[in-house]
Amino acid sequence: MDGYRILKVIGEGSFGRALLVQPEECDSKCVLKEIRKKARSGAEQSRREAVLLARMNHPNIVAFKDSFEADGHLYIAMEFCGGGDLLQRIRQQKSSHFSQDVVLKWFAQMCSGAKHIHDKRVLHRDLKAKNIFLTDNGIVKLGDFGSACVLSSAQGYAQTYVGTPYYVSPEIWDNKPYNNKSDVWSLGCVLYELCTLRHPFQAQSWKSLILRVCRGAYDPLPKHLPYELHYLIKHMFKTNPRDRPSIQTILTSHRISRLLQKHLPTEKPQTARVHRWRREEGEMVAALMGQKTLLTASTVESPFGENSDSESHEGEPGPRRRWAAGPSETVLKVLRDADVICSDSMPISELEASSEALPCEAQQKRERRQWDREPPERLLSLLEKASLDSAFKTYTIHRKGEGPPMGPLADGKDDAVDGPEDDIIDESRLDPRSDDEDTDFEEEAHFDLLDGLERITTDY
């Protein structure tokens, strides 16, 4: 590893180490992620991360420095965030809450970074406190792009969804298309954690976790927090993604915007540019990332809203599928006999600590699991055995086959939640408003999770 002096090992990920290094040609230290080339999915994810990071250029995204191969390893050099990750930071608080100003400042910066990604039609797909970093100067940076994907306006379907169960939105559990609003849900989880030092959807079993997520059932924020934060959390946790605001809306026209804007550098409206990738560039990045197919970007009318520049959208698919608010009948039906345990709202420090008490090596070395379709009858018995600690890990969820949309919790029949909009009686859409037009892009594949759950139950 010429050109870098190793200072220390910062940590160990699923596929290799993260090293703090001093580059010979530069004053500032870097993080060097070292990935064993033999770990095939690890190498693939690192490649994706390098390709995407190299094309991001934003103060709230971890800066890419270099990537290379040496001694049977892949290396990605990136900016070092000396303040550690947000999860560590939250745990350090013990029970002392962050000030409102700190929460708003960090959240504004997260949104700013996320907006940059979404403007390029990239979904991060694994936003969580552990993947968000702080610099020594207290600047927030989004990191770990190993799960991200690029959406293009060309036809095509994704094969996977990647995410961490505690932060995964209801549409993923319910096998519905996902889009920019799925990242919004995950950011809502991080915001909630910053406000309360607790996970929003805490549970003592997988069944309970999934049910809570699908119902959007969380304990309200503490009363002392401003109305705007309560209002925002309520919207970010709308179970119907259409009703969630996009990051753009949160930053510009939501009730919270005024409080966030003062924490962001001012940009004059006429110079504020949307840094979108052109279609060709998006396709090129997707190809470099090794995405087998391009993901579909589709909305009812203009998929990219009014700011869609002059990009062409030939080959767009028809109107996208629609959601009903709340958990689908299928989820509720399959879980109706489940032993739903309300958690005692365990603080993050305890919940995560119990996860860490697992055999360390096994936890670190285990490769990301892949989830495939299986008959739904297995779900309940699998969930009986699964350890909830595993819900903090990142999973790859593979799509298999074509066929009708079938949720992981489906009983073999489509529960018709995606029927015509007029058939859906959904009063919550009016409360306070639907954000359908605010969906920039989405993905239409469907995923199943049972195989992953089975692996979990056999691993522990």
Ligand SMILES: Nc1ncnc2c1ncn2[C@@H]1O[C@H](COP(=O)(O)OP(=O)(O)OP(=O)(O)O)[C@@H](O)[C@H]1O
């Ligand atoms: N740019 C960075 N600055 C500071 N610390 C970092 C940076 N990137 C990663 N780390 C830290 O290095 C450690 C290893 O990170 P890495 O991303 O390799 O794996 P991980 O996130 O722990 O696990 P996984 O492989 O499941 O994503 C973590 O503790 C993480 O907080």
